[in-house]
Amino acid sequence: MEAILYVRWSTKDQSKGDTERRQIELGASICRQRGWTLAETLIENGKSAYHGRNRAEGGKLYEVEERAARGELAGKVLIVEAMDRLSRQEPLESVTLLNRLAKRGLTICESSTGTIYDAQRISEHWAHLLIAFARAGEAHDSSRIKAKRVSAAWRRTQTDLTTKKGADDPRLCPAWMEVIDGKFTVIEDRADIIRGIFERSANGYGLRLIAKWAQEERQRLGWPKATWHIRNVTNMLHDRRVLGEYQPMMRTENGGRSKAGEAVKRYPAIVTLELWHQVMSGLESRKGTGGPRQKCANVLSNLCRCTYRAPGSNLPCGSRMTLRRQKRGPAQITCSDFSRAGECTCNAAYRYDDILAGVLDNLLSLAMPAPSTIGQHSRVPVLRAELTTKRKRLEEMADRLMEQDDEVLEAAFRRFKAKVDVEAAELKALEAHEEKRTHATDPHAVAEQALALREQMATDADARIKVQSYLGQLIDVIFMDPSDRSATIVVMGGLRVIKLDKHGKVIGDVNTAHMLKDQSIIDKLGREVTLDANVDNWNRVLAGDNPMRLTKLDEVAQSATEAA
Ligand SMILES: [Zn+2]
Numbered sequence: 001m002e003a004i005l006y007v008r009w010s011t012k013d014q015s016k017g018d019t020e021r022r023q024i025e026l027g028a029s030i031c032r033q034r035g036w037t038l039a040e041t042l043i044e045n046g047k048s049a050y051h052g053r054n055r056a057e058g059g060k061l062y063e064v065e066e067r068a069a070r071g072e073l074a075g076k077v078l079i080v081e082a083m084d085r086l087s088r089q090e091p092l093e094s095v096t097l098l099n100r101l102a103k104r105g106l107t108i109c110e111s112s113t114g115t116i117y118d119a120q121r122i123s124e125h126w127a128h129l130l131i132a133f134a135r136a137g138e139a140h141d142s143s144r145i146k147a148k149r150v151s152a153a154w155r156r157t158q159t160d161l162t163t164k165k166g167a168d169d170p171r172l173c174p175a176w177m178e179v180i181d182g183k184f185t186v187i188e189d190r191a192d193i194i195r196g197i198f199e200r201s202a203n204g205y206g207l208r209l210i211a212k213w214a215q216e217e218r219q220r221l222g223w224p225k226a227t228w229h230i231r232n233v234t235n236m237l238h239d240r241r242v243l244g245e246y247q248p249m250m251r252t253e254n255g256g257r258s259k260a261g262e263a264v265k266r267y268p269a270i271v272t273l274e275l276w277h278q279v280m281s282g283l284e285s286r287k288g289t290g291g292p293r294q295k296c297a298n299v300l301s302n303l304c305r306c307t308y309r310a311p312g313s314n315l316p317c318g319s320r321m322t323l324r325r326q327k328r329g330p331a332q333i334t335c336s337d338f339s340r341a342g343e344c345t346c347n348a349a350y351r352y353d354d355i356l357a358g359v360l361d362n363l364l365s366l367a368m369p370a371p372s373t374i375g376q377h378s379r380v381p382v383l384r385a386e387l388t389t390k391r392k393r394l395e396e397m398a399d400r401l402m403e404q405d406d407e408v409l410e411a412a413f414r415r416f417k418a419k420v421d422v423e424a425a426e427l428k429a430l431e432a433h434e435e436k437r438t439h440a441t442d443p444h445a446v447a448e449q450a451l452a453l454r455e456q457m458a459t460d461a462d463a464r465i466k467v468q469s470y471l472g473q474l475i476d477v478i479f480m481d482p483s484d485r486s487a488t489i490v491v492m493g494g495l496r497v498i499k500l501d502k503h504g505k506v507i508g509d510v511n512t513a514h515m516l517k518d519q520s521i522i523d524k525l526g527r528e529v530t531l532d533a534n535v536d537n538w539n540r541v542l543a544g545d546n547p548m549r550l551t552k553l554d555e556v557a558q559s560a561t562e563a564a
Pocket residue numbers: 306307308317318319335336337338344345346
């Protein structure tokens with residue numbers, strides 16, 4: 001079928017280019033969907049449909065009416081974005097126009113909804129006429145529709161991040177970038193400060209110190225606007241725009257902001273993914289510790305925990321360890337809670353230098369690389385392909401739904417859409433996880449960095465801060481046992497454990513990392529479950545989420561889903 005695309009905007013339309021582009025794109029896409037040939041495009045520039053000027057002599061719609069009256073348009077389809085593009089006169093007048101054109105054998109397609117009007121359908125389905133009637137009425141009160149279109153234009157800016165002329169949009173420019181010759185360009189001396197923030201955080205500096213440094217640098221540079229403090233620095237360390245990603249946001253009804261669509265790679269990155277994840281894991285390991293102290297005398301303060309159990313209690317104390325320097329004899333660490341005269345009554349003292357030496361002596365053997373699942377076993381490509389297929393099916397369902405307003409179809413569409421949304425979220429989480437895994441710093445390299453600073457630690461507070469950060473990235477916790485004054489170093493969620501005596505000598509070494517290879521298990525329901533060589537999967541198994549130990553409830557749920 002031959003199609004005529006009718007494009008119109010009024011003189012009052014804010015964004016003519018956008019309106020025209022949108023109407024043309026919509027028209028072209030509906031032609032593709034239905035297999036129509038676009039024979040001509042009529043562009044009615046700046047004519048107001050409200051007063052019917054587009055229908056007056058000289059207007060394109062006038063031409064259409066004339067040609068239809070002569071019978072030239074029979075068997076063709078006229079595409080308009082919305083009925084209000086055709087006419088905004090009195091609703092009855094609009095319907096008359098629609099009816100007249102249809103009676104002359106012209107099919108009319110509303111591209112924004114996919115609704116089709118022809119003479120036969122109008123006579124058969126009065127509902128269609130009623131919809132058109134109501135819509136024409138709505139077009140009369142156009143403010144709401146116009147508001148929707150403005151936000152659609154902004155949404156388009158958010159997806160391309162370009163202005164109407166195709167240049168990068170300065171409104172979406174982070175403070176360390178500018179638009180030069182239509183391209184996002186890094187302002188290097190500003191970016192240097194941002195990189196400095198990330199590098200300092202990766203090296204274990206606390207937010208207060210980083211903020212102080214960044215503020216000084218910023219003033220030196222004459223970078224205007226608000227001062228920098230802990231809050232901005234925290235936000236900056238979580239801002240994925242430094243990786244070149246842009247996350248479109250939209251206003252929610254209650255005035256908040258929520259994500260509108262997927263983040264896109266759009267800016268030049270100023271921080272590497274490796275550095276980003278090093279910072280993330282550093283922040284994670286320091287969470288709730290109050291951050292490193294300026295002098296950082298006690299490198300082990302974040303890691304060691306008192307495991308004393310009060311008589312009659314099953315709960316260990318769990319307190320951190322405080323460093324106590326003595327006039328004579330070696331420095332000691334003791335339970336912080338006890339030294340503050342808290343509830344813990346454990347007065348055991350451990351030799352700080354011996355324990356630290358024991359930790360550092362064994363650091364290379366503790367730093368085992370976690371086997372990666374990337375590449376061979378990644379489920380991401382499969383899930384991504386599945387999701388693409390499902391999204392296509394969803395679009396087909398939406399198309400069908402536009403053609404026939406059917407409750408059952410709509411319910412099925414909603415159910416399917418909810419399912420696709422859940423799967424999209426799962427895929428996203430998995431992608432984030434794999435990104436973290438691929439770009440995680442090699443534990444061996446971290447251990448070597450720490451050991452390289454070993455000599456300097458005695459005299460250099462910066463070296464101590466860095467070593468503390470590196471240990472935090474490698475070690476989960478060190479349990480201090482007052483009964484024999486041993487220290488148990490726990491790594492990789494317990495897959496690797498080394499026990500040191502009170503002199504820092506190894507007295508026990510448990511290594512279950514050999515479990516980290518793919519294994520197939522038959523669970524209680526007789527299904528084969530593959531546990532891939534992934535620390536997190538094994539942590540789940542160790543934590544009790546074991547496929548061999550399915551509960552009755554799981555079995556019921558499983559058989560129900562299999563039946564469905
Ligand atoms: Zn204690």
